Amino acid sequence: MSVQAAARSLQDPRWSSFVAGHPAALPFHHPSWAAAIAACYGFRAFALTVDRPDGAIVAGLPVIEVRRRREPPRWVSLPFTDTCPPLVTGAPGAALAQQLDAARRAAGISRLEVRGELSGPAVHPNGTYLTHELPLTGSEREIFARLHANQVRRNIRRAERAGVTVRIGTAEQDLTGVFYRLHTRTRRRLGVAVQPLRYFRALWRHVLQPGHGAVLIAEHDGAPVAAAVFLTSAGTCVYKYGASDERHWEVRPNHMLFWQAIRWARERGCRTLDFGRTDVEDRGLWEFKARWGTDVRELTYHLIAEDPPAAGRGGMHPGVRSIIRHGPQVVPRVLGELLYRRYA
8 A cells, every 4th residue: 555654734624534533533632632732841743644645544643742852752642641542444454553663763753652552563562551431322320220339329329418519610710720729639649740730721722612521520518629621522521630629528529520420421422431541550540430330441552663662661759759748739730840741
C-alpha cells in the first residue's frame, strides 16, 4: 500500500471528520483535548496520520511533541491521558507501526509513546494498567440493579437520605475554584503534585466550555464536598479527575456523584462510561470501580523506539510524597508547576 505517515494540523477538517466518524474514537482523540495540553505547556500538537494517495485518512493519532533541554525530542500520544490508541480503518497490522516509525525517524524523534495497543517492529510494551467500562445499555433501573448491593446501591441511598445533591458546573469558577480546591486537598492527602491552575483554565476553555465534558459537583448542606471531571465524545463518557473532602465521606458524596454522572451520560446519548485508568497495584481503587458493574480489561502502553524502555521508571519518590502530605497547602501546587511539564 503506497501510503505514508505525515503530520497535519489538529484543526484540519479531514482529521476532525475522521475522528467524529470513527467508532473507536474517545474524547482524548478530539482535537480539543490535545489543544488544552498544548495551550498550557507550550507544546506542539498535531495529528500523525496515514493517508491514501487521494488524501483520505486511513489511520492516525493525536501527538504532542515534547522537547526538553539536554534531551532528544519525543512524541507522546498523549501526555496526561489514560488511553489514546491509533484510530484505524480496518485491521492495523504491523504496517501501521512501520509507517509511524518511519515518520519518527524522518523527524529526528527519539521515540513515540502510544497509550494503547500497537504491534510491529521496534514496538515495545511500556506498562500495563486496568480499565473499567460500564455499559450504559438498558434502563436506568437495570443499570442500578447491576451495581453492588452493599457497597454501591446502599451508599447511593445513604447519600440521598443525607441530602447530598449533584449539580453540573456552568461557569469556569466551578472548575478552577470549587473543583480545584477539592482537587488540591485530595492530592495533598495522597501525596501527589497538582496540575497548575492554568491547566484547568485551558481545560475549561478548550474542552468543557465548548461542550466536550463537564464538572459535576456534589454538595451537602450547601457546601461542595466532592467533584469530578467527565469528558464526552462519540458516545463515550470518560471519568478523568475526581476530588473530595474526606471530612464528609460519611454521607457518601462520591457514590451519589458517580450515580448522577451515569444518569447525565445517558442523557447525553453515551453508550459507555469509562472509569479511567487504574494501576494494577491499586487494589482499593480498582475494587471500587469493579463494584459498579464494570467490564475490566488490561491496557498496555507501547513505545516505538530503537531500544525498549528502561526498567525502574516509576511514580513519585516516597520522600516527595511525604513532603506533600505534611507540608503547607501550597506545596502540591508549587511542585506541580515545577514537575508536570517534565512528566509529559
